[in-house]
Amino acid sequence: MVRRVRRLTALVAGALATGVLSLGLAAPVTATPKPRPAGVDITGKGLTEPLRLRADLHPTEVVAVIDQVSFLGSTGQTTSPRKADLGPKYTLVVLSGGTPRQTYDLYPKAVGGPRVYRPAKQPGSRQTTAGWFLGRLNMSETLRTVGVPLKREFDTVSGGVGGGERVIPEDAINPAKDIDEALGELRRVLLLNVAVVVAITFGLAGIALLIRRRTR
Known part of the structure; x- marks a missing residue:
């Protein structure tokens, strides 16, 4: 026993x-917490030099910008909109450990709503499926808030394929959150x-x- x-x-x-x-x-x-990208570089109309945002110094801005492309699916539209309807282009490069990993073309002022183009050729030797996507409805205001010289506008806060999000407030910087x-x-x-x-x-x-x- x-x-x-x-x-x-x-x-x-x-x-x-x-x-x-x-x-x-x-x-x-x-x-x-899940690891985040090291930062983003933005070039385009009105920017005399690349706008460099790093996660350690601008965490809120980096997350907001990447949110503009994080929802993209594996395939998009193959037919591009008319060039005259696209408006100014801003090229977004996502960095990881200081190395460019992804690149996208953003068109916040496109007729009919913001557009995102993902090129087939990515940084380095990477390749992906090229495609056009409807962007988030707050793209213009998001880019303006992080430093892109765009005219202020009050975007719609819902709708769109990308799923519109709220506009980033001016005092949204809160790295301690x-x-x-x-x-x-x-x-x-x-x-x-x-x-x-x-x-x-x-x-x-x-x-x-x-x-x-x-x-x-």
Whole structure:
């Protein structure tokens, strides 16, 4: 009987320890924010030199600009709009670790709504499927907010294939927001781990008490 109880205790303790280790390994993955691109470069009409935005200095602006192309699907329209209807072009280059990774042509003033063109030839030796896409309805105001010399306008806040988003407010720069969210997530994970450890401790205490009673 004593051997059976000891064997049961060892199995339960091993299972609980495995659960704790699994939580400890999984928690950091949950709490760690997803890596973001290092930055973007924008060139085009009215810019005498490239507008260079980096994630460490302009996190809100970088996220807002990349949001203008993050929704693009694998294929787009192959027929291009008339050149006279496109308006000014702004070339967006997305950087990762200081290296250009993707490039897009943005047309915020196109007739019928903003347009995005993804060239087949990408930086380096990369290739993709060329295509035209309807852009987000707030493209013009987003580019203006990050530094592109465009005339201010009040964009529609919904609709469009790209899914219109709210216009970025002038005081939207808040780099501490993401840090607060990450710390909050980490705090919740730590509290969960503490709760699990307490539960395991009470469980082991109960098993030890049961063994002691049966071995008397």
